[in-house]
């Protein structure tokens with residue numbers, strides 16, 4: 001199965017990425033606030049090492065790190081320009097001193113024993129041809145037993161009525177937030193081309209990778225978030 005890669009989308013100037021993501025993604029800020037609250041609840045120790053998969057742009061490190069000076073971050077992302085953007089944004093804040101972001105796939109990361117991980121709007125770029133399962137397995141292998149993964153991803157089956165309706169609402173939501181009509185249309189079209197799977201399939205894959213106690217924490221149109229425990 002071929003799936004659209006992040007970098008093959010018609011991307012705007014990457015310097016505009018953070019602002020555009022806020023306009024497009026329903027509840028974008030709430031996602032980070034919920035993940036932060038979940039980790040505050042679950043990570044009892046003051047200091048924690050957090051793995052960020054798909055860390056390009058730097059948003060989750062910036063948001064989770066801002067008020068949690070004892071959290072350290074290691075990020076991986078496969079697209080160098082997005083890693084550059086993350087490094088640039090992080091260098092402008094104190095969180096930068098507590099974070100490293102690498103251009104590499106998760107299975108190329110030697111560091112292990114993380115206390116928590118995030119994978120936000122990233123797994124839906126990994127094809128469901130064995131690669132997505134291996135991707136989830138590689139994340140789990142780098143977590144301490146029982147540690148939480150916060151995963152947020154597009155869900156749905158292309159062509160189904162509900163998916164199509166949510167896709168059209170997605171486009172209207174973006175336009176209402178000030179995105180140009182043609183940019184919103186092209187972004188909504190991309191939803192058909194990335195490796196989005198159904199909620200059930202996503203849960204089956206996470207479970208097959210060894211994650212337990214899948215706990216829904218977010219839903220905004222076709223974007224769904226879970227906690228899953230290694």
Ligand SMILES: C[S@@+](CC[C@H](N)C(=O)[O-])C[C@H]1O[C@@H](n2cnc3c(N)ncnc32)[C@H](O)[C@@H]1O
Nearest residue numbers: 006054056057059077078079082120121122125
């Ligand atoms: C939509 S962006 C989300 C970035 C960030 N998590 C956020 O919410 O702002 C998706 C990111 O996933 C990265 N990506 C795509 N496939 C990946 C993979 N197999 N491993 C790691 N990162 C990947 C892309 O390069 C891109 O930076």
